[in-house]
Amino acid sequence: MSEVIATLKKDYIYNLMIKGRRQDGRGFKDFRDIKLETNIISKAEGSAKVTLGNTQVLVGVKLQTGTPFPDSQDEGVIITNLELNPIASPEFEPGPPREDAIEMARVVDRGIRESGAIDIKKLCITVGESVWIAYIDVHVLNDDGNIIDASCLAAIAALMTTFVPNEQQGIGMNVPLAMKEIPVGVTLAKIGSKLMVDPSLDEEAVCETKLTVVSSSDGSIAGMQKMGPAPFTEAEVLEAIDMAREKAAELRELYLEGLSKRE
Amino acid sequence: MSDKPEKLITDDGLRLDGRHADEIRPMKIEIGVLSRADGSCYLEWGRNKILVGVFGPREAHPRRLQRADTAVIRYKYNMASFSVEDRARPGPSRRSIEISKVSREAFEPVIMAELFPKTAIDIFVEVLQADAGTRTAAINASSIALADAGVPMKGLVTSCAFGKVDGQIVLDLNKEEDNYGEADFPVAMTQDGDITLLQMDGHLTSDEIKKGLELVKKGCKEILEIQQAVLRKKFETPVEETEEEATGIESEVVEAELSLEYATEAAAVDDIIEEIEGPEEELSEETAEACAVNEEAPECEKLEEIIKEAEAEVVEGETIEEVIEAEIENETEEEAFEDEAEFEANLEASYEEVSEPEKLAESELEETVSEEAELVPEIEEFNEEEAQPEAEAQLEEPVGVEEQSQPEEEAKLEELEESQLEEEVQLEEEVEIEKISPKETFESESEIESEAESRKEAPAEQAVEVEEEAEEEKCKGPWKVVKDPSESGSRGENDE
Numbered sequence: 001m002s003e004v005i006a007t008l009k010k011d012y013i014y015n016l017m018i019k020g021r022r023q024d025g026r027g028f029k030d031f032r033d034i035k036l037e038t039n040i041i042s043k044a045e046g047s048a049k050v051t052l053g054n055t056q057v058l059v060g061v062k063l064q065t066g067t068p069f070p071d072s073q074d075e076g077v078i079i080t081n082l083e084l085n086p087i088a089s090p091e092f093e094p095g096p097p098r099e100d101a102i103e104m105a106r107v108v109d110r111g112i113r114e115s116g117a118i119d120i121k122k123l124c125i126t127v128g129e130s131v132w133i134a135y136i137d138v139h140v141l142n143d144d145g146n147i148i149d150a151s152c153l154a155a156i157a158a159l160m161t162t163f164v165p166n167e168q169q170g171i172g173m174n175v176p177l178a179m180k181e182i183p184v185g186v187t188l189a190k191i192g193s194k195l196m197v198d199p200s201l202d203e204e205a206v207c208e209t210k211l212t213v214v215s216s217s218d219g220s221i222a223g224m225q226k227m228g229p230a231p232f233t234e235a236e237v238l239e240a241i242d243m244a245r246e247k248a249a250e251l252r253e254l255y256l257e258g259l260s261k262r263e
Numbered sequence: 264m265s266d267k268p269e270k271l272i273t274d275d276g277l278r279l280d281g282r283h284a285d286e287i288r289p290m291k292i293e294i295g296v297l298s299r300a301d302g303s304c305y306l307e308w309g310r311n312k313i314l315v316g317v318f319g320p321r322e323a324h325p326r327r328l329q330r331a332d333t334a335v336i337r338y339k340y341n342m343a344s345f346s347v348e349d350r351a352r353p354g355p356s357r358r359s360i361e362i363s364k365v366s367r368e369a370f371e372p373v374i375m376a377e378l379f380p381k382t383a384i385d386i387f388v389e390v391l392q393a394d395a396g397t398r399t400a401a402i403n404a405s406s407i408a409l410a411d412a413g414v415p416m417k418g419l420v421t422s423c424a425f426g427k428v429d430g431q432i433v434l435d436l437n438k439e440e441d442n443y444g445e446a447d448f449p450v451a452m453t454q455d456g457d458i459t460l461l462q463m464d465g466h467l468t469s470d471e472i473k474k475g476l477e478l479v480k481k482g483c484k485e486i487l488e489i490q491q492a493v494l495r496k497k498f499e500t501p502v503e504e505t506e507e508e509a510t511g512i513e514s515e516v517v518e519a520e521l522s523l524e525y526a527t528e529a530a531a532v533d534d535i536i537e538e539i540e541g542p543e544e545e546l547s548e549e550t551a552e553a554c555a556v557n558e559e560a561p562e563c564e565k566l567e568e569i570i571k572e573a574e575a576e577v578v579e580g581e582t583i584e585e586v587i588e589a590e591i592e593n594e595t596e597e598e599a600f601e602d603e604a605e606f607e608a609n610l611e612a613s614y615e616e617v618s619e620p621e622k623l624a625e626s627e628l629e630e631t632v633s634e635e636a637e638l639v640p641e642i643e644e645f646n647e648e649e650a651q652p653e654a655e656a657q658l659e660e661p662v663g664v665e666e667q668s669q670p671e672e673e674a675k676l677e678e679l680e681e682s683q684l685e686e687e688v689q690l691e692e693e694v695e696i697e698k699i700s701p702k703e704t705f706e707s708e709s710e711i712e713s714e715a716e717s718r719k720e721a722p723a724e725q726a727v728e729v730e731e732e733a734e735e736e737k738c739k740g741p742w743k744v745v746k747d748p749s750e751s752g753s754r755g756e757n758d759e
């Protein structure tokens with residue numbers, strides 16, 4: 001992520017920004033091409049792969065039974081993990097997760113949890129004894145910028161195609177995972193004084209700071225996270241929220257709403 | 264395990280702990296509580312107890328972490344296993360790693376790390392007792408600890424959260440509100456209001472966010488005042504001691520000279536803040552408010568009185584030339600230990616300018632004198648890199664005698680000093696921004712401060728009082744400070 005970027009390139013991106021343009025010819029509010037595939041891993045209860053430009057993220061959802069947390073006896077458990085796979089970038093190394101991997105995993109998790117995307121009460125098998133634990137594992141396969149948005153999209157898509165394997169436990173038929181909301185994360189990079197969605201790898205290296213906004217279908221905000229060292233002004237934050245909500249609505253309509261009408 | 268209370272906000276609009284929606288929990292800050300750390304701070308905010316130690320700039324280990332152009336800033340947030348209801352597993356959790364990262368990023372815009380290449384600045388946060396809002400509390404404490412360590416910063420960072428409880432936007436959530444509320448939105452901002460940390464979880468509309476950000480700005484402003492008051496209290500004290508001794512009243516506190524060394528450097532951080540913030544009078548009022556140390560308000564009034572008197576006397580008094588002569592005499596005495604030859608040359612120059620034009624306007628004369636007589640010796644001082652003789656000289660000086668012989672001139676002097684000080688401060692402020700070496704600036708500022716303070720003749724007893732208070736607090740140590748009887752119901756801070 002913090003790849004070394006030539007000063008020339010940096011100047012180039014800055015100068016383009018001042019003219020209102022971007023390196024790859026996109027507008028400030030344009031995402032790169034998005035391709036979404038679901039149900040590609042048959043061993044997982046749910047899976048989805050998102051290709052965002054050259055960024056590739058694969059999410060698998062596994063459901064296993066376990067005991068509930070003592071303070072939420074009748075609720076299932078969600079555990080999100082994000083792996084910056086060494087095949088995704090020369091910058092990534094094997095070993096324990098870096099702090100940015102942990103941060104991104106927690107932002108994805110927060111979006112799903114706080115928007116109430118999963119009806120966790122329905123993941124309860126026996127109150128206080130046995131519940132379903134949903135493991136959402138995000139694997140980054142190729143890093144070409146904006147892993148976080150691709151991960152948010154892939155995670156919710158995977159959950160929307162997840163089934164609860166009741167048959168495996170002998171407690172009835174397999175049913176689709178009960179979903180209540182479709183949160184979508186949109187990240188804005190701040191370069192100079194401009195905000196732009198879906199930063200590419202170079203833009204990520206140049207940008208001072210980023211703000212991820214996860215919004216629900218009613219336009220309310222379920223999670224936010226500022227990532228990066230530079231500050232935002234209050235006006236920029238409010239502008240970013242508006243841009244993110246607008247883009248999230250588009251993405252939701254284009255890619256996700258079709259999934260919820262599945263059989 | 265406590266169940267959700269029926270109402271988090273009562274019918275009369277108050278919260279469970281009796282606060283209004285826009286009220287923060289009571290905050291208590293102690294500074295310099297750890298002797299081995301370069302800077303430290305103990306902070307209590309509601310039932311949160313946070314201890315922060317700052318080390319550095321020091322050599323960065325392992326060396327591959329060193330950066331050739333700047334210092335690396337490391338922030339480590341750690342929760343004590345006993346800080347929450349259910350014992351937390353020791354060591355870094357995913358939550359604490361994330362908080363460490365975003366908190367570090369909250370400080371990166373303000374710490375002038377480029378001044379210390381190849382070094383590391385370590386900020387270690389220990390959460391001793393958690394009761395919601397620990398990351399914001401930790402940031403507030405770290406700000407103070409960094410200032411205590413004398414790490415150059417562009418300003419303090421202040422942090423506060425807002426959230427939604429029972430459908431209402433409230434400031435600074437407590438544990439119950441955090442557990443059962445609908446949203447939590449921690450923010451950290453610089454003194455200019457730039458947002459350096461922003462996180463959010465829950466459910467908020469953009470209108471609610473707008474409203475919440477307004478609340479947070481208000482909260483941060485209050486916290487900033489507390490932070491500044493604490494810093495001022497610590498770092499202004501030795502300066503006031505100097506003043507006692509300069510006016511001939513013997514003080515029983517022997518520590519003055521010892522603490523002076525350190526005070527100059529660290530006080531500078533506060534001084535910078537002060538200059539940016541505005542006039543002194545206003546600030547000491549703030550101090551009084553925040554600390555509830557009421558003695559300081561009368562001081563303010565007294566100062567104003569003295570200034571007024573002095574002004575009056577100058578208007579009716581002799582010619583300005585006389586005033587200036589007296590002033591210069593005084594300067595000469597005070598700075599006698601300095602390079603005398605050079606100083607006299609400068610004096611002559613100013614004499615010439617003074618005696619020549621009777622038609623010169625009052626203000627112009629003042630300007631000339633202040634620039635010539637005041638700035639030059641000080642600059643020389645920096646060159647010689649001597650900070651201490653200044654203080655010593657003031658101690659030796661027989662001010663008491665002078666007071667008797669030339670009371671009128673004294674008063675006028677004060678008036679002049681005032682105007683000089685203002686100019687100086689302005690000058691400094693401009694220079695400040697471009698200056699690369701912070702140490703010079705620091706010394707000069709504290710000097711001006713001490714000179715000015717000593718001539719304003721603030722009541723001496725008061726200074727002693729302040730000192731005694733500080734002493735007392737030092738002895739106490741942070742651990743037995745507040746026993747909150749209502750501390751029983753605090754739940755563990757769960758991992759969201």
